[in-house]
Amino acid sequence: MRQSVELDPVDLRILAELQNNARIPNKNLAAAAGIAPSTCLDRVNRLRETGVILGSGVTVDPDTLGRPLQALLYVRVQPHRRPLVDPFVDHVLALPETRELYHLTGPDDFLIHVAAESAQSLQRLVLDELTARDEVALVHTNLIFQRWQGGPLLPPTA
Amino acid sequence: MRQSVELDPVDLRILAELQNNARIPNKNLAAAAGIAPSTCLDRVNRLRETGVILGSGVTVDPDTLGRPLQALLYVRVQPHRRPLVDPFVDHVLALPETRELYHLTGPDDFLIHVAAESAQSLQRLVLDELTARDEVALVHTNLIFQRWQGGPLLPPTA
DNA sequence: GATGAAACGATCATTTA
DNA sequence: TAAATGATCGTTTCATC
Numbered sequence: 001m002r003q004s005v006e007l008d009p010v011d012l013r014i015l016a017e018l019q020n021n022a023r024i025p026n027k028n029l030a031a032a033a034g035i036a037p038s039t040c041l042d043r044v045n046r047l048r049e050t051g052v053i054l055g056s057g058v059t060v061d062p063d064t065l066g067r068p069l070q071a072l073l074y075v076r077v078q079p080h081r082r083p084l085v086d087p088f089v090d091h092v093l094a095l096p097e098t099r100e101l102y103h104l105t106g107p108d109d110f111l112i113h114v115a116a117e118s119a120q121s122l123q124r125l126v127l128d129e130l131t132a133r134d135e136v137a138l139v140h141t142n143l144i145f146q147r148w149q150g151g152p153l154l155p156p157t158a
Numbered sequence: 159m160r161q162s163v164e165l166d167p168v169d170l171r172i173l174a175e176l177q178n179n180a181r182i183p184n185k186n187l188a189a190a191a192g193i194a195p196s197t198c199l200d201r202v203n204r205l206r207e208t209g210v211i212l213g214s215g216v217t218v219d220p221d222t223l224g225r226p227l228q229a230l231l232y233v234r235v236q237p238h239r240r241p242l243v244d245p246f247v248d249h250v251l252a253l254p255e256t257r258e259l260y261h262l263t264g265p266d267d268f269l270i271h272v273a274a275e276s277a278q279s280l281q282r283l284v285l286d287e288l289t290a291r292d293e294v295a296l297v298h299t300n301l302i303f304q305r306w307q308g309g310p311l312l313p314p315t316a
Numbered sequence: 317g318a319t320g321a322a323a324c325g326a327t328c329a330t331t332t333a
Numbered sequence: 334t335a336a337a338t339g340a341t342c343g344t345t346t347c348a349t350c
Binding site (some may be wrong): 182 | 343344345346
């Protein structure tokens with residue numbers, strides 16, 4: 001894992017802003033951070049190069065895309081060994097419904113956040129893509145009423 | 159909930175691209191989608207106005223920000239009534255560690271994805287911010303080994 | 317939906333603190 | 334070493350077809 005990087009208050013303002021709006025013009029971002037545009041550009045490039053900023057993307061609404069049913073699938077993989085785990089991860093990530101995948105502590109636990117078209121397509125996903133696999137010992141399904149995103153991620157105030 | 163929106167293959171290519179890279183120049187996006195830049199700009203604006211695109215943001219690395227310990231907290235809130243649930247949600251979303259919050263089916267379940275500085279700060283979070291509250295009946299903690307993001311979200315192929 | 321021109325922002329060499 | 338300036342270059346954007 002990477003070392004912590006030294007970030008001053010200007011970097012933090014840039015990060016806080018960009019986490020909420022990746023498409024803000026550099027000029028406006030500079031104004032928000034209180035520095036000149038050229039300096040701001042340097043800062044953002046440096047944050048990318050040092051790995052603080054991993055990437056960017058837009059968020060799409062699963063409902064408007066015809067995937068109104070979101071769920072968390074709690075999966076037990078057995079035996080919990082790399083030759084079985086790695087292909088399982090690849091398989092899950094290749095599913096179009098998959099939003100996020102977590103590998104958790106505990107002897108054998110994965111959590112999958114999925115966005116499905118309907119209860120029927122969720123059932124198909126569980127039966128045909130998960131429990132049909134030999135290494136999948138158990139799938140527990142929780143539907144999602146609502147999901148919220150946290151605010152911008154900032155370093156702990158030391 | 160919002161109706162499904164009609165999206166043609168050009169829209170889908172735009173969405174697939176933007177989900178991986180919100181900062182792509184409109185000119186390049188247009189080339190990737192096979193349309194003129196002005197048309198592409200119209201499309202993207204329409205996707206925003208119709209609510210298909212909810213927002214944008216950069217992803218930051220929790221490790222480099224000094225938050226190397228991620229966990230999922232499974233929380234039972236009792237009694238599970240709005241006068242207690244709404245302030246609980248507000249409280250969780252105001253925590254700097256919170257990345258995501260899910261309200262799930264089941265009588266009383268929330269799941270919180272957090273990024274903490276250390277085991278000690280995670281302990282403090284659980285004890286002081288969660289179990290210290292009257293409505294929090296139970297907190298179960300799972301550490302996260304690894305987390306993956308799914309690919310671009312696209313409509314089910316009808 | 318494309319074209320082409322005007323306006324604006326991004327970018328970089330240079331200068332300054 | 335880090336930031337600002339200012340000119341150039343590119344993209345965005347809009348009227349028009």
